[in-house]
Amino acid sequence: MHKNRNLAFHLYMALFLAYLLIPLIIMGGAAFNDSKLPTVYPWKGYTDQWFIDLWNDNRIWIAFRNTILVAVAVAAISVPIGTAAAILINSLGGRIRSALYGIMVAPILAPGAVIGISTLLFWNKFSVPAGLHLSVLGQVSYIAAFVMLLVLARLQSFDHSLEEAALDLGATHSQVMRRIMLPHLYPAIGAGAAIAFFQSIENFNITLFTRGNADTLTVYVFSKVRSGITPTINALALLLILFTLGLAVWYELNRRRKARIEAAREAEGRRAEEAALL
Amino acid sequence: MQELLRRYGVGLTAAFIGLTAFWLLILVILPNVTLFESSFRPYLPVVDVGGPLDTYSLNNYMKVFGVPVDVSVLWMTFQVPVHIKIFFGTIYYSTLVTVITFLLAYPLAYYLAKVVSPKSLPTLFLLLFVPLWVSEILRSFAWFIILAFKGPLNALLLNIGLIDAPVRWISGYNSVIVGLVYTYVLFMVFPLYNAIQSLDTNQIEAAEDLGAPWWRIHQRVILPHAKPGIASGSVMVFMLCAGSLLVPTLLGSTSAQWFTQTIQQWMLEALDWNTGAAYAFMLLILCTVFVSVVMRIFRVKLSDIAK
Numbered sequence: 001m002h003k004n005r006n007l008a009f010h011l012y013m014a015l016f017l018a019y020l021l022i023p024l025i026i027m028g029g030a031a032f033n034d035s036k037l038p039t040v041y042p043w044k045g046y047t048d049q050w051f052i053d054l055w056n057d058n059r060i061w062i063a064f065r066n067t068i069l070v071a072v073a074v075a076a077i078s079v080p081i082g083t084a085a086a087i088l089i090n091s092l093g094g095r096i097r098s099a100l101y102g103i104m105v106a107p108i109l110a111p112g113a114v115i116g117i118s119t120l121l122f123w124n125k126f127s128v129p130a131g132l133h134l135s136v137l138g139q140v141s142y143i144a145a146f147v148m149l150l151v152l153a154r155l156q157s158f159d160h161s162l163e164e165a166a167l168d169l170g171a172t173h174s175q176v177m178r179r180i181m182l183p184h185l186y187p188a189i190g191a192g193a194a195i196a197f198f199q200s201i202e203n204f205n206i207t208l209f210t211r212g213n214a215d216t217l218t219v220y221v222f223s224k225v226r227s228g229i230t231p232t233i234n235a236l237a238l239l240l241i242l243f244t245l246g247l248a249v250w251y252e253l254n255r256r257r258k259a260r261i262e263a264a265r266e267a268e269g270r271r272a273e274e275a276a277l278l
Numbered sequence: 279m280q281e282l283l284r285r286y287g288v289g290l291t292a293a294f295i296g297l298t299a300f301w302l303l304i305l306v307i308l309p310n311v312t313l314f315e316s317s318f319r320p321y322l323p324v325v326d327v328g329g330p331l332d333t334y335s336l337n338n339y340m341k342v343f344g345v346p347v348d349v350s351v352l353w354m355t356f357q358v359p360v361h362i363k364i365f366f367g368t369i370y371y372s373t374l375v376t377v378i379t380f381l382l383a384y385p386l387a388y389y390l391a392k393v394v395s396p397k398s399l400p401t402l403f404l405l406l407f408v409p410l411w412v413s414e415i416l417r418s419f420a421w422f423i424i425l426a427f428k429g430p431l432n433a434l435l436l437n438i439g440l441i442d443a444p445v446r447w448i449s450g451y452n453s454v455i456v457g458l459v460y461t462y463v464l465f466m467v468f469p470l471y472n473a474i475q476s477l478d479t480n481q482i483e484a485a486e487d488l489g490a491p492w493w494r495i496h497q498r499v500i501l502p503h504a505k506p507g508i509a510s511g512s513v514m515v516f517m518l519c520a521g522s523l524l525v526p527t528l529l530g531s532t533s534a535q536w537f538t539q540t541i542q543q544w545m546l547e548a549l550d551w552n553t554g555a556a557y558a559f560m561l562l563i564l565c566t567v568f569v570s571v572v573m574r575i576f577r578v579k580l581s582d583i584a585k
Contacts, residue, residue, distance in 0.1 A: 039428070117313060
């Protein structure tokens with residue numbers, strides 16, 4: 001009976017993966033179809049026209065550059081803010097802690113449109129015009145919360161007596177920070193920076209309301225889709241998917257290599273143990 | 279706080295507080311206060327701002343009651359203002375999408391947590407993560423292609439003889455639902471997986487040994503344990519749906535408006551930022567109410583949801 005049940009589950013998993021992946025394959029496939037509209041059916045023959053068009057599209061390169069600039073700025077601002085907030089909240093307790101925590105995670109749940117509009121209106125009061133700088137500030141307001149959560153989780157495994165020891169041995173405050181606290185937090189800070197970068201690239205809602213006239217990739221694709229699409233968008237999509245896939249494969253291979261080394265080490269340890277016993 | 283001063287000194291402590299205050303005050307609280315304040319002010323030409331015409335009123339909020347349209351529920355027809363209809367439509371369809379994603383995700387999360395061998399887990403997760411990393415706009419664009427009137431889905435169904443004539447998929451809210459489910463289903467899978475995975479498998483086996491049928495095990499053992507996961511998954515999916523602007527714009531027909539689209543029209547087409555602010559504030563209230571209700575029903579805390 002368990003066997004039948006497991007078979008049904010495996011089948012469901014396979015169907016689910018097909019459901020997730022087939023749309024992406026169809027979208028990628030349409031990049032090679034020699035048809036003015038992006039589709040895979042009817043198939044009008046192979047072409048690489050759309051990749052050439054993509055390469056020659058100036059606006060897309062500008063949008064690409066903007067996206068990267070915004071993402072770097074968001075990561076550079078969110079990481080110190082998130083880290084500082086995590087250290088601060090970790091030293092607090094009771095009511096203040098939960099109140100602050102609530103305010104900090106609320107932007108994650110707030111709709112992007114609300115964040116975008118409130119940022120736009122606030123800076124408009126000081127005559128700051130809309131533009132990508134406002135997109136950066138709007139995005140930081142919720143992305144900093146992700147960094148804060150990651151660093152806060154990492155802080156739970158931090159041994160504060162290390163800092164005590166350093167202070168007793170005469171270390172200055174900044175040395176304690178630089179040599180003891182930060183090195184412990186580096187994995188969380190690195191993960192936070194990566195998440196901040198990719199969240200920012202993904203962002204659409206906040207950027208749409210704060211961008212002024214500037215384009216980012218998501219806004220550009222959006223305007224293209226609304227104003228008459230050509231399969232250049234499919235060519236771009238395929239390149240982005242392949243890039244993602246490349247990252248994923250690299251990550252998986254890295255993981256497997258690490259697991260193999262780990263296993264080899266364990267085996268070696270066992271052999272050494274056995275030898276010692278003999 | 280004393281601790282912080284002793285460990286890191288005045289300079290660093292001030293820096294921590296300064297950075298946090300900049301974030302919470304300048305980037306979060308004050309912009310929202312501005313949003314709230316401007317939502318009560320009229321939309322005026324620049325010269326009149328601050329003048330005698332610039333008074334507080336509820337006029338911006340009253341605009342939701344303009345332009346009535348017919349709405350039929352079951353066999354009855356009502357006259358409902360169009361923005362109210364869109365507002366409640368957004369709530370209704372976001373809830374529907376949340377329920378559908380739960381039904382799709384629950385068996386999968388259970389499978390990942392309790393059935394599949396742990397060795398193949400990382401690979402499966404990677405396969406699930408790839409679509410999540412592909413941007414939201416491209417994922418909805420994929421369905422735009424698939425659901426097109428002369429697109430591959432109709433061609434396939436015609437060829438295998440399931441339908442006789444092509445179906446207009448992009449009509450009403452249908453295509454929006456399809457797109458939202460596809461885009462956000464993974465935000466339900468992962469919280470559910472985390473919750474089910476923390477259940478001791480012995481509890482399931484004990485229930486089996488005592489003769490409980492499989493559905494009762496789910497009802498009495500697994501579902502109650504998965505409550506925090508259900509809560510956080512539902513909150514995530516509902517928020518993302520209600521706040522989504524991309525999917526409804528890309529996949530919605532003209533008759534299927536989403537509340538975020540109305541906000542966008544006030545902001546970017548009518549350029550009436552004050553009414554836009556009022557509408558954005560209503561969306562914020564809706565989301566706050568939804569989170570509080572879910573937290574009350576499932577008896578979970580905010581720290582359980584935001585992980």
